[in-house]
Amino acid sequence: MKKGTILVVGSNATLLEAKGGGTILIGQFLNETAVPIMALVEAGYDFVLATPTGEKPHMDKDSDALIYFGGDDEARQRARNFFVNDPAMNKVRTLRSVVDDGLDRYAGVFFPGGHAPVVDVMQDPSVREILRHFHAHKKPTAAICHGPVSILAELNTAPEFRAALIAEDKAKAAELAKGWQYEGYRMTVFSRSEEEYAEDNVFHAKLHFNMPDALEAAGGKIITADNFTSHVVVDRELVTGQNPMSDHELAEKFIAALDGAA
Known part of the structure; x- marks a missing residue:
């Protein structure tokens, strides 16, 4: 007998704006998506995958x-086969x-990582x-890695908030974020130094903003650990993982929260 159904919120973004012009090729991270699911x-648990357009996320x-x-x-290979071939991963809804x-039918919600949510999910109504x-x-x-930035979508002004981050207007971002339902929550996300490593060694380009700055601007209490080591923070209903290496721990603590809620 199934315990319940989890809503998985994926992204359809494949390009992220780079500072100074140009774009960075992005998608959902394989292990941060497949391992927890x-x-x-x-x-x-069963799951339903949904995205803004109803198309499957790009890996x-x-x-x-x-x-x-x-x-x-x-x-x-097991994770890749799941991502590519699992029936529920290919029955995507909007x-x-x-x-x-x-x-009401969903027992919990999960936001996978990869840079993709930074484009569409974090400002989706x-x-x-x-x-x-x-x-x-x-x-x-x-939520895991860059996935925690998705919770900024709760803001009525999410698109304007994102624009303020890109414009490096921290005062305006803080003003737009007033009343955020997660203000004061302890949480983690891909750290500043981890992002710097990705910018220098993977993208060879700079992002307009990093994830801790974005969440702190809205009132989140960010706790990060050493680079690329498993780190998960639980505060009330929110379970967040810092980076790709947090996939198994994030899954374990999310499942514990779901079982406890049930």
Whole structure:
């Protein structure tokens, strides 16, 4: 007997604006998507994947790498096969249709990582409704790596808030974020130094803003650990993981929160 259904909120973004012009090729991270979802399924949960357009998320090409699976190629292949071939991963709905059909059926919500959510999910109006529902009902809400930036979509002014971050107008961003439902929550996210490593060694370009600055501007209490080590923070209904190496721990603590809520 299934324990319940989890809503997985994916992104359709494939390009991220770079500072000074140009774009960076992005997507959802393989392990940050597949590993927690596979763990949920193994724990007895079903899931529904939904995105802004209803199209399947694009896998970040750089994430299909052994480093994110502890050098275990069998684990990498298993995750890749799940991402590519699992029926529920290919039966994608629009976020709007999920909201319109009602959110009461979902036991929790999960935001996978990769840079993609920084483009669309963090300013999507349907995500605002989703976040408010899960917060009001104290249902577990999990996010990993760049996924935690998705919770900024709860702001009525999310697009303007994002624009203020790009313009480096911290005062305006803070003003736009007043009343954020997660103000004062302890949380983690891809750290400043981890982002600097990605900018210098992967993208060879700079981002307009980093994730801790974005969440702190809205009132989040950011706690980060050493670069690329597993780190998960739980505060009330919110479960956040810092980086790709947090995938298994994030899944474990999210499942514990779901089982406890049930």
